[in-house]
Amino acid sequence: MVRAGAVGTHLPTSSLDIFGDLRKMNKRQPYSSSFRLYYQVLNFAMIVSSALMIWKGLIVLTGSESPIVVVLSGSMEPAFHRGDLLFLTNFREDPIRAGEIVVFKVEGRDIPIVHRVIKVHEKDNGDIKFLTKGDNNEVDDRGLYKEGQNWLEKKDVVGRARG
Structure with a gap:
Protein backbone atom coordinates (compact mmCIF):
# COMPACT_ATOMS: atom_id res chain seq x y z
CA MET A 1 0.00 0.00 0.00
CA GLY A 63 36.05 -29.14 44.91
CA SER A 64 33.76 -26.24 45.82
CA GLU A 65 30.00 -26.12 45.29
CA SER A 66 30.43 -22.48 44.30
CA PRO A 67 33.87 -21.83 42.77
CA ILE A 68 33.24 -18.08 42.29
CA VAL A 69 31.49 -15.84 44.83
CA VAL A 70 30.87 -12.11 45.18
CA VAL A 71 31.68 -10.28 48.42
CA LEU A 72 28.37 -8.81 49.60
CA SER A 73 29.38 -6.75 52.64
CA GLY A 74 32.18 -4.55 53.91
CA SER A 75 33.06 -6.85 56.83
CA MET A 76 36.38 -7.89 55.24
CA GLU A 77 37.63 -4.41 54.28
CA PRO A 78 40.38 -3.50 53.53
CA ALA A 79 41.24 -7.03 52.29
CA PHE A 80 38.09 -7.36 50.20
CA HIS A 81 35.54 -4.74 49.22
CA ARG A 82 31.88 -5.06 48.37
CA GLY A 83 31.51 -6.44 44.83
CA ASP A 84 34.91 -8.20 44.69
CA LEU A 85 34.97 -11.66 43.07
CA LEU A 86 36.64 -14.50 44.96
CA PHE A 87 37.86 -17.72 43.38
CA LEU A 88 37.48 -20.64 45.78
CA THR A 89 38.82 -24.13 46.26
CA ASN A 90 37.67 -26.64 48.83
CA PHE A 91 39.90 -29.69 48.89
CA ARG A 92 38.91 -31.78 51.92
CA GLU A 93 42.45 -33.01 52.62
CA ASP A 94 43.82 -29.46 53.09
CA PRO A 95 43.77 -28.50 56.77
CA ILE A 96 42.10 -25.26 57.82
CA ARG A 97 44.55 -22.87 59.46
CA ALA A 98 44.25 -19.62 61.40
CA GLY A 99 44.59 -16.60 59.12
CA GLU A 100 42.97 -18.34 56.15
CA ILE A 101 39.93 -16.71 54.50
CA VAL A 102 36.97 -19.06 54.19
CA VAL A 103 33.49 -18.83 52.75
CA PHE A 104 30.97 -20.64 54.91
CA LYS A 105 27.24 -21.21 55.19
CA VAL A 106 25.41 -21.19 58.49
CA GLU A 107 22.33 -23.33 59.01
CA GLY A 108 19.24 -21.17 58.60
CA ARG A 109 20.94 -18.63 56.31
CA ASP A 110 21.02 -18.86 52.53
CA ILE A 111 23.82 -16.38 51.84
CA PRO A 112 27.43 -17.54 52.35
CA ILE A 113 29.73 -15.42 54.53
CA VAL A 114 33.35 -14.50 53.71
CA HIS A 115 35.50 -14.17 56.88
CA ARG A 116 38.95 -15.01 58.25
CA VAL A 117 39.68 -17.97 60.55
CA ILE A 118 41.00 -16.64 63.86
CA LYS A 119 41.16 -19.79 66.03
CA VAL A 120 41.44 -23.48 65.24
CA HIS A 121 40.84 -26.43 67.59
CA GLU A 122 42.12 -29.74 66.27
CA LYS A 123 41.37 -33.01 68.09
CA ASP A 124 43.53 -36.11 68.02
CA ASN A 125 40.97 -37.94 65.86
CA GLY A 126 41.34 -35.26 63.14
CA ASP A 127 38.15 -33.32 63.84
CA ILE A 128 38.66 -29.60 63.37
CA LYS A 129 36.55 -26.79 64.77
CA PHE A 130 37.30 -23.16 64.09
CA LEU A 131 36.14 -19.63 64.81
CA THR A 132 35.87 -16.84 62.23
CA LYS A 133 35.75 -13.05 62.25
CA GLY A 134 35.45 -10.33 59.65
CA ASP A 135 38.57 -8.13 59.46
CA ASN A 136 36.42 -5.00 59.77
CA ASN A 137 34.28 -6.37 62.65
CA GLU A 138 34.86 -5.75 66.35
CA VAL A 139 33.77 -9.22 67.56
CA ASP A 140 33.99 -12.80 66.33
CA ASP A 141 31.20 -14.50 64.37
CA ARG A 142 29.56 -16.49 67.18
CA GLY A 143 26.57 -14.14 66.89
CA LEU A 144 26.17 -15.19 63.23
CA TYR A 145 26.26 -18.95 63.85
CA LYS A 146 23.05 -20.84 64.57
CA GLU A 147 21.80 -20.72 68.13
CA GLY A 148 23.97 -22.78 70.47
CA GLN A 149 26.80 -23.16 67.92
CA ASN A 150 30.15 -21.72 69.02
CA TRP A 151 32.44 -23.16 66.35
CA LEU A 152 32.30 -24.02 62.65
CA GLU A 153 33.25 -27.40 61.22
CA LYS A 154 34.64 -28.40 57.82
CA LYS A 155 31.13 -29.33 56.65
CA ASP A 156 30.13 -25.64 56.93
CA VAL A 157 32.86 -24.47 54.52
CA VAL A 158 31.83 -23.68 50.93
CA GLY A 159 35.39 -22.86 49.91
CA ARG A 160 38.63 -21.08 50.68
CA ALA A 161 39.69 -17.89 48.95
CA ARG A 162 42.53 -18.52 46.49
CA GLY A 163 42.30 -15.40 44.37
Missing part, protein backbone atom coordinates in the same frame (compact mmCIF):
# COMPACT_ATOMS: atom_id res chain seq x y z
CA VAL A 2 1.73 3.05 -1.26
CA ARG A 3 0.25 6.50 -1.72
CA ALA A 4 1.42 8.70 -4.46
CA GLY A 5 2.44 12.16 -3.36
CA ALA A 6 4.19 14.48 -5.72
CA VAL A 7 5.20 13.09 -9.07
CA GLY A 8 7.71 10.26 -8.63
CA THR A 9 7.58 10.12 -4.78
CA HIS A 10 6.05 7.38 -2.73
CA LEU A 11 5.30 7.64 0.99
CA PRO A 12 4.67 4.55 3.12
CA THR A 13 1.16 4.40 4.57
CA SER A 14 2.17 2.44 7.67
CA SER A 15 5.14 0.95 9.48
CA LEU A 16 4.20 -2.46 8.05
CA ASP A 17 5.61 -1.38 4.70
CA ILE A 18 9.07 -1.26 6.29
CA PHE A 19 8.71 -4.89 7.27
CA GLY A 20 7.58 -5.68 3.75
CA ASP A 21 10.88 -4.33 2.47
CA LEU A 22 12.73 -6.49 5.02
CA ARG A 23 10.80 -9.55 3.87
CA LYS A 24 11.86 -8.90 0.30
CA MET A 25 15.48 -8.67 1.40
CA ASN A 26 15.24 -11.99 3.26
CA LYS A 27 14.11 -13.77 0.12
CA ARG A 28 17.54 -13.21 -1.36
CA GLN A 29 19.16 -15.19 1.47
CA PRO A 30 19.77 -18.88 0.76
CA TYR A 31 17.90 -20.31 3.79
CA SER A 32 14.27 -20.07 4.80
CA SER A 33 13.25 -17.97 7.82
CA SER A 34 12.20 -21.06 9.77
CA PHE A 35 15.66 -22.55 9.26
CA ARG A 36 17.31 -19.32 10.44
CA LEU A 37 15.11 -19.26 13.55
CA TYR A 38 15.99 -22.89 14.27
CA TYR A 39 19.68 -22.04 13.81
CA GLN A 40 19.44 -19.10 16.23
CA VAL A 41 17.69 -21.20 18.89
CA LEU A 42 20.27 -23.95 18.47
CA ASN A 43 23.10 -21.40 18.72
CA PHE A 44 21.63 -19.95 21.93
CA ALA A 45 21.21 -23.44 23.43
CA MET A 46 24.87 -24.23 22.66
CA ILE A 47 26.01 -21.03 24.42
CA VAL A 48 23.94 -21.81 27.52
CA SER A 49 25.06 -25.46 27.64
CA SER A 50 28.71 -24.42 27.20
CA ALA A 51 28.42 -22.02 30.15
CA LEU A 52 26.86 -24.76 32.29
CA MET A 53 29.60 -27.24 31.32
CA ILE A 54 32.30 -24.72 32.23
CA TRP A 55 30.60 -24.06 35.60
CA LYS A 56 30.26 -27.78 36.37
CA GLY A 57 33.88 -28.32 35.31
CA LEU A 58 35.00 -25.60 37.73
CA ILE A 59 33.02 -27.29 40.51
CA VAL A 60 34.84 -30.57 39.86
CA LEU A 61 38.29 -28.94 39.53
CA THR A 62 38.00 -26.78 42.65
